[in-house]
Amino acid sequence: ARTHRLVEVGAILExxxxxxxxxxxxxxALSVALTERLRYTNGQPFTRGGQIAEAVGMLLEADGER
Known part of the structure; x- marks a missing residue:
């Protein structure tokens, strides 16, 4: 089940x-792009991967799935 899920997620990403x-x-390069520690203009740190996780979480909450 985990392997199937990883394949599906990889397909979505590609x-x-x-x-x-x-x-x-x-x-x-993908791993670096997703985990690179960046900063917003206000100095708050973030990663692109974290931004994706946050966006998905917000969508799931809006759909009542969380």
Missing amino acids: QTAGMTFDTEDSRR
Whole structure:
């Protein structure tokens, strides 16, 4: 079940990104892009992965799934 879910999530990511992550370098770059510690203009830290998780959580809450 976990493997199936990971494949589905990977397919969604590739589709929305408009690219494939078929090499170790591209997967490493994706990992860096999602985990890189950035800062908003007010100095608050964030990661792109955290932004995605927050957006998904908000959508699930709006749908009453959380």
